[in-house]
Amino acid sequence: VQLVESGGGFVQPGGSLRLSCAASGFTFSRYAMSWYRQAPGKERELVATIGTTGIYTNYANSVKGRFTISRDNGKNTVYLQMNSLKPEDTAVYYCFYRDYWGQGTQVTVSS
Numbered sequence: 001v002q003l004v005e006s007g008g009g010f011v012q013p014g015g016s017l018r019l020s021c022a023a024s025g026f027t028f029s030r031y032a033m034s035w036y037r038q039a040p041g042k043e044r045e046l047v048a049t050i051g052t053t054g055i056y057t058n059y060a061n062s063v064k065g066r067f068t069i070s071r072d073n074g075k076n077t078v079y080l081q082m083n084s085l086k087p088e089d090t091a092v093y094y095c096f097y098r099d100y101w102g103q104g105t106q107v108t109v110s111s
Helices: none
Strands: 001-005 009-010 015-023 032-037 045-050 057-059 067-072 077-082 093-095 103-110
Touching: 001 093, 015 093, 015 103, 032 067, 032 077, 045 067, 045 077, 057 067, 077 093
Parallel strands: 009 103
Antiparallel strands: 001 015, 015 077, 032 045, 032 093, 045 057, 067 077, 093 103
């Protein structure tokens, strides 16, 4: 199993980023996928989860209305669209499936 995140970077408050997670080594369309994040000195927290077809989604209260999780089963990829970013969104963002984690991608929100 491989989960490879991309799309992180540096952005000013109010800006947007789109994260991608390319999955391989398992039947992607059969499993829910999640994004987590971990800020310095804090525990890793669940950001969003998406069901197998994309109809079911769930978000942490801190990102509701600003972040959107989606997936493309044809491309074995899950996305996290992040809008209206805040400094408190600064963290390493991880893709997660069952017991597997990606390597993470850094998101830094600062003026």
